[in-house]
Amino acid sequence: MNAEGLAELSDLFVVAAVLLYLFSMVGFAMELAFGRTRLDQESAAAKVPVAVGAATVVDAPVDEAAETPAAGGPVWSVRAGMVGLGLAWLGWAANLGAIVTRGVAVERWPWGNMYEFVVGICFAAVTAFLVTQFRRNVRFLGAFVMVTAALGLGLAVKTLYTSAGPVVPALDSYWIAIHVTAAILASGMFILAGVAGILNLIRKEGPSRLPSKAELEKVANRAIVLAFPLWTFAVIAGALWADRAWGRYWGWDPKEVWSFITWVGYAAYLHANVTAGWRGRRATIVQLVAFACLLFNLFGVNIFISGLHSYSGL
Amino acid sequence: MSVDELEKERAPRPAGIGLVGWLRWGWRTLTSMKTALILLFLFALASVPGSLLPQRGVEPGKVATLYQESPALAEWYDRFQLFDVFTSVWFAAIYLLLFTSLIGCVLPRTATYVRELRRKPPAAPRNLARLPQSASFPGELTVDQAARRLRKLRFRVETGDGWVSAEKGYLRETGNLLFHISLLGLLIAVGFGSLYGYRGNVLVSEGDGFANTVAAYDRFIPGQQVSAESLEPFSFELTDFMATYQVEGDKRGQEVDYSAFLKVNDSPTAPVRDYELKVNEPLEVNGTQTYLLGHGYAPVFKVTDGKGQVAFEGPVPCLIEDKPSLTSGCVVKVPDARPSQLGFLLRFLPTSARASDGSGFGSAFPGALQPEVQVLGAFSGDFGVRSGKPQSVYELAPPEVMKKLTPLVMGTAVPEPLAVGESLDLPGDAGKLEFVAVKEWMTLQVAYDPGRVPALVAAALATVSIALSLMIRRRRVWVRVKDGTVEVGGLTRTEGSAAGFAEEFEDIVKALQAAGDKDER
């Protein structure tokens, strides 16, 4: 297949991914809407000492209870969630296909402009969600992650679309693989944390269809603890690249300023999380402020502010 | 070093203990971790205006425009140094305070930490069941066995009469301290670099050379400790510049690649070497880096004056007016022309093409496929070049001077563009302008920053150590064996990780239980 054919295939894959994510969202949403309501076990769960009897079933899946709908929740609601999960994987594969075919079509890393970058971030966010699902049951997040990814891809196609082509010489460097890949992966995980954080703020105390606040906090915290060092690395790699491309490693370019602010924001979250009186709601708000900075850095800085990073092809 | 732990030791407010007391209180407050955090936020917050307003060091033109558009507002911005945020007094104040705070916070803590490292895990508390994590099971476990198994799990272990005490996760504090120390290192490296480093910009046309001396730069920004002699004495000549562009598709005209071919002398006595300078591939001579920033056209002109003498010949770097097509504006000033000085306003079109509606000419492609020059205006008179006032080479003359000049060619009388080799005779035998050839120019940045490698080391260290301190939790486990029952208790000293520890605690208990028969063999 020639380059143009591949580029067209890539565009088709993106559209397929959007549709699959939307269908998947429906599945997850049905599970949420018709599944059982859960109590806010926040305080209850934390204090129960692990009663390790002679041979208790320590290995039982943590989410055992969630798999069997309690009275009121029909069995098919869980099945809808599983179908949603399957569709999410298909969407993920289409998303991956879009990235790979684009990369092959343009013979470079497909991170050269905002369109490609946003497609990458959506992929990273869905990956973060699916990988987390291996470790703990987070299907309750599915609907929200899917809608975010679908919106992201939709935005990329509608307003950010850039046809396949070569990049400006400044981007023709192996650093793009290191710096931008790290930024994409970290952003994907931050999105997962952001979604969990928003749900946490929306969720009222008491019974709800959403899991406990503690559970939501745990998901967000895990994601941020992993993403933060990665983000740090992305910024440092950016500085190394800037040292080679622009003749200085740090010059307070708008993108540099905002990635630093984002970094400080997430550092603040990590500190808030270990400070009595800040854990929980306040830490979540701090997290979301940092998330807003991340988004501003991605969209605001690229679109409204001119700087050295403004080759993003808009 | 969690914030909780620190809060306990917050300095008590002094009650009438005079100046010394206040100073001590001030120092304690400044060096508390809370203050350090607040200063870090302030630091981030303070950088926001620097990203939203144009900065004089980066975009002086935009600052000037703002001054023209709303002088009163610009004046106010300037009063708060908002056009020079990153060199402003208040920005410096914040990071100096942060710096002091970090030092005051880290040094005493390192001492405490070193002492703590050597301390043994504390004896078991009386009632293990009251710890956050506890379990008990029947079994014949000896103290030695328990200790061995915990050691296998890489705990540091201390035993006593019927009890075992174990602790692990010391790397957390190591990471935390290292992180703060590397931040300090980073600040020092950046400061050192800006004191002893320099940066300069220069434009070089094909065929011209550059020698690294202060005088050779168009703009030179030295650190405070840089003297003219400390510049690395290298030089080079730009023999050829080559840019390639996309020719097909809807990205037609986009730059694909460009290179500058240099002949470099690392020092006056060193042999000449060839170097292909590209974006992302700077030329390095003994730690001094030369970067390729941009490029444009420098058409070569020859001006013959009214007396028939060649008054000017050479490349004239033109300012890019339209980036995608590289349409450029050029100014040629000929103060040596007789009987009166001459000046030209020209437009360079790399690939000249007549607009489809016939209205005029434009450039259809950034590469020099059909280079032509449009004469927009030609003037004679006194350009004030010798008045001693500094003048821009990209402007023919300031407006007040322009008014006094005699226009020779202007407005509707604008002739067809000149191709290479063609010339334009000025009316009234005032002289002749010949378009001789096309050359290209490049802009370079030369930078020397002795702090860059230390800054990198510090930043890398900071990343590794923050990862350590985030991923590792400090935890203690005690075992007490008595009358055929084994009691286990545990707690984590790291806030916010109780849930994760609960899982680990189960594993520890299992290890104590299950492995029981194995190490008997």
Ligand code: HEM
């Ligand atoms: C200190 C220097 C740098 C920092 C702090 C930095 C920071 C960032 C951050 C945080 C992102 C994430 C995406 C976003 O939020 O928009 C990003 C993306 C990106 N960076 Fe950098 N960067 C630096 C230097 C560079 C250099 C030197 C280049 C290439 C010449 C570069 C090229 C890119 C590209 C291509 C993207 C992704 C696509 C896009 O946003 O258009 N960066 N950078």
